[in-house]
Amino acid sequence: MPKTKTSKNTSGPKRARQLRADELPTREQLLEALATEPDVKGKRDLAKIFGIRGEMRKPFKAMLAELEGEGVITRTRKALRRTAALPAVTVLDIPTDADPDDLHAFPAQWNDEEGERPRVQVLGGRDARVVPAPGDRILARIDAGEDEIPHYTAKAMKILDKPRRAHIGIVRMDEDGARLIPVERKQKEMRIPAGDLGDAKDGDLVEVEVKLSGRLMIPRAKVTNVIGNPMSEGAISLIAIHSYEIPYRFPAAVVREADEAKEAGLKGREDWRDLPLITIDPADAKDHDDAVYAQPDEDENNPGGHIVYVAIADVSAYVQPGSALDREAYLRGNSVYFPDRVVPMLPERISNDLCSLREGEPRAAMAVRMVMGADGRKRSHSFHRVLMRSAAKVSYQQAQAAIDGQPDDKTGPILEPVLKPLWAAYEAMTKAREQRGPLDLDLPERKILLDDKGMVRDIHVPERLDAHRLIEEMMIAANVAAAETLEQKRSPVMYRVHDEPSGEKLSALRDFLGSLDIAMKKSDAVKAKDFNGILAQARRANNIEQVSEMVLRSQAQAEYAPENYGHFGLNLDRYAHFTSPIRRYADLIVHRALVKALDLGTGGLSDQEALKLPGIAQHISATERRAMLAERETSDRLLAQFLSTKIGARFEGRISGVTRSGLFVRLLETGADGFIPASTLGEDYYRYVEEQQAMIGERTGEKFGLGERVTVRLLEAAPVAGAMRFELLSEGTRVNPSSIKRGSRRPSQSRSFKGRRKK
Known part of the structure; x- marks a missing residue:
């Protein structure tokens, strides 16, 4: 076979393999070339590597077509490459319409440029420790077999919670065009360029894909699907239904x-x-x-x-x-x-x-x-x-x-x-x-x-x-x-x-009750009756709301x-x-x-x-x-919508949660929940004291604890996210600042020295 000329250009396919003029490369040689030659783009490059000419071109082309048909190699645009292999441990999604008696799954994450997602057979049996079902997302151990063409099988290691859809929100029109109000509280608003709005109108709930644009890589939204208009359809629940991918139309x-x-x-x-x-x-x-x-x-x-x-x-x-x-x-x-x-x-x-x-x-x-x-x-x-x-x-x-x-x-x-x-x-x-x-x-x-x-x-x-x-x-x-x-x-x-409370939760409850002078036995072998005794003590001490909230939090979640x-x-x-x-x-x-x-x-x-x-x-x-x-989220959205016309109004509530970031308050009249950032609490540094479920002023000893009654002013309501922000108007109780134990960490945003709130 005549030698192939070697190009001085460093790009492109490398030297020809030594084959006879009437010889085709083996399947192994072809796959090795695709795996080791980064500059191979297609059939022509492979032909150069192996010196394929004349009458050998037709059988060579047929050989490539056969490998592609078997799924051993993949064509992406004009390039050929060996089909990607799955990692030994992979997250798989089982289709909802999969046969329960013959389960199959596909990789949850897959680059479309690698070709069609591989189908994976999910193994089961009497000895299986994890038994998945149609619609599940699983973490699985993968076996590709020993053939050239991977025949993937999987043994489920764990059933995972499926993540919520990444980007859905409500379209809002303003003088600058359109913007997306995300349903997720932690996601920020995004602009929707004029050409990416599609058929969406103001108030529509939409699915979007996020694109990064400009040197600053600013996220922009492109509408991919209009779900509906919760306001005009009178169904705020549409947001949660699509956010959590709850099936709501019967096939x-x-x-x-x-x-x-x-x-x-x-x-x-x-x-x-x-x-x-x-x-x-x-x-x-x-x-x-x-x-x-x-x-x-x-x-x-x-x-x-x-x-x-x-x-x-x-x-x-x-x-x-x-x-x-x-x-x-x-x-x-x-x-x-x-x-x-x-x-x-x-x-x-x-x-x-x-x-x-x-x-x-x-x-x-x-x-x-x-x-x-x-x-x-x-x-x-x-x-x-x-x-x-x-x-x-x-x-x-x-x-x-x-x-x-x-x-x-x-x-x-x-x-x-x-x-x-x-x-x-x-x-x-x-x-x-x-x-x-x-x-x-x-x-x-x-x-x-x-x-x-x-x-x-x-x-x-x-x-x-x-x-x-x-x-x-x-x-x-x-x-x-x-x-x-x-x-x-x-x-x-x-x-x-319904499992009994964990030792860790009981310990936290015991510390909290101790701060209220309510006794709880030290043994972790508790029964429901023991909690009823604690609640009876709390009623007599007139702090049943605080104690009920903590007792509820100490409980495990019921399941099947x-x-x-x-x-x-x-x-x-x-x-x-x-x-x-x-x-x-x-x-x-x-x-x-x-x-x-x-x-x-x-x-x-x-x-x-x-x-x-x-x-x-x-x-x-x-x-x-x-x-x-x-x-719960739908109720939060409805309540935020209901109260959005009452910005600046005062309400009575109880502290329903204490974190290092601030206080959660539940309004007594409506049950609506809102947040007070730690940085707005008052004229002090406030530390989060976990064992007391409270924020306590480092200098003044002012304390805001779980279950305490407070007066707040509504500053902001975001109906789409179901979120509200309050300003605290009432004074806290006073305790000795020394009750702040060493190691109680200061909230990351509690450095404000704002004056006491105006009543």
Whole structure:
């Protein structure tokens, strides 16, 4: 083979490899050249390296095409390169529509210039410590195999929380054009160049990509998608829905499957249609998934006892494992409740029709019959798959009013035969509850009422009635019964678990309580009753708000798990969610497990589902946390919008959080949260004293502590971010400055010597 001339230019492909005129390079030689020759740009460069000429060009070109078709090499624009290999440990995203029985994933981060993202097979099995599911993001150990073409497999090491979308915001028009108001509090505003606005208009919620421009690399936004206009659509929740990527539109296949569902009949069920079960719900409830009834127990061996019936909509009759409905319900994990809308776990045909226990209409249900002693303790129970018919639909307020002597046309006829026996059973059950001693943190929950435009009309704390507590107590009893039955049948269980507080959190709480002269035992072996004793001391000392806040912070977060470690807050050894399968996937899993364990017909838990319980538990625990954050942020935005017209107004509030950066204050009237930077506190250096959860003046001893009541002025409200900034108007309490322990760090922004605030 004639030698190739060597160019004096240092750029371009290097010398030709020594091949015969009729010889093609091997696949290994080609791949080595692509990996080691940085100047190779395409076929022509490779041909020069190997001296390919004349008749050899055609088979050489075919060889390259074959390698490209197999995915061994990648064409990017006009260049060829060897396909990039995945690192040994990689973050992968499993598509939401992946087959749960044959999972695959793709790299979460991928340079498109490297070609198409490689597909990775996710391995599982009985011995897998982490069991992922469709829609999950995982940290995985990668095996590429030993072939030329990587055949990637992965073993999940950890399920990760997916990050929120990086850049969404609201478009605002001004005299200079358009700007983006980010939904993230920590992100700054960006300008949107005129040519990058697209079809977006003032007030639109948009997705953008960020570009850096100019020598100063100033970030600019380019609109890539117009999501909608929360103001004109009256749905502030749109921001949180898209920020947290909450699925809110049902795919056509899911809607079609729901619409085609046939109403369950009596076949394979017990007939409970004559049992006067009733639903007790909020007055504005659109679906009714639980019904109750109680009667005196006539068994002479149980004097003063009661029989309590709890019937729950039988979602498992309509949502079969592996169906489109099931996959979508799993993906959502739970319903999400916003002040302006509900994002349901299941389509309306299921949640508001077939599985809503409507008054006077036959409905399929899973029911539990519980025998209670006069002391309120459960003596026995049994589960049944039934066809029931609600005798009445009443609100909490109606039921309570009837018991209090003011029945109406609806509750009058059922007062003696239904409501009074229910209350009698409840009164017995409260004895057992008091004996058990669950954590008694009865914190008020505000309800935001909206007007026709989706803006705040009113904020109030609904009265906590015995009717609420009755339903709560009967649902807890049913949930315990479900867990006990599944354990007795040696069935897999999706537990609702709540771990005891960590030693570190208990130590912090103990230090805080010590600063208030409230005693707490030094042992880390605490029970819910111990916290109730602390709360009782706090009520007597008139600082219940401070102590309640810290006790709440000391608690672990409840979650779902196939392993049981009890429910600390309820002081229960075993607990499972059974009573809301319309809105929680965990409850649907428990229903299926009961159907399978008790041989109650079709729709039971499959063996494949049972193997995946660890992954399902991790996923639905994450979707629950996502829902809580999205709901809280939406409330913050609505409240910031509501108060944005009251800049400069004074409010009463309580310090709800203390950090090195400043104070968080929750307004008493509305529950709105805002921030006071440490640099604006007053005429002193303020140190953050963690053990007291307070900021204390270094010189004056002025103290601002958790739970203390303060007066503030609203300085700024940012509705899109749901943030508010306050000015502190009231004086703090005075303590000895020596109470600041050594090592308590000064806030990074607390160096201001501003004068005392004007009242």
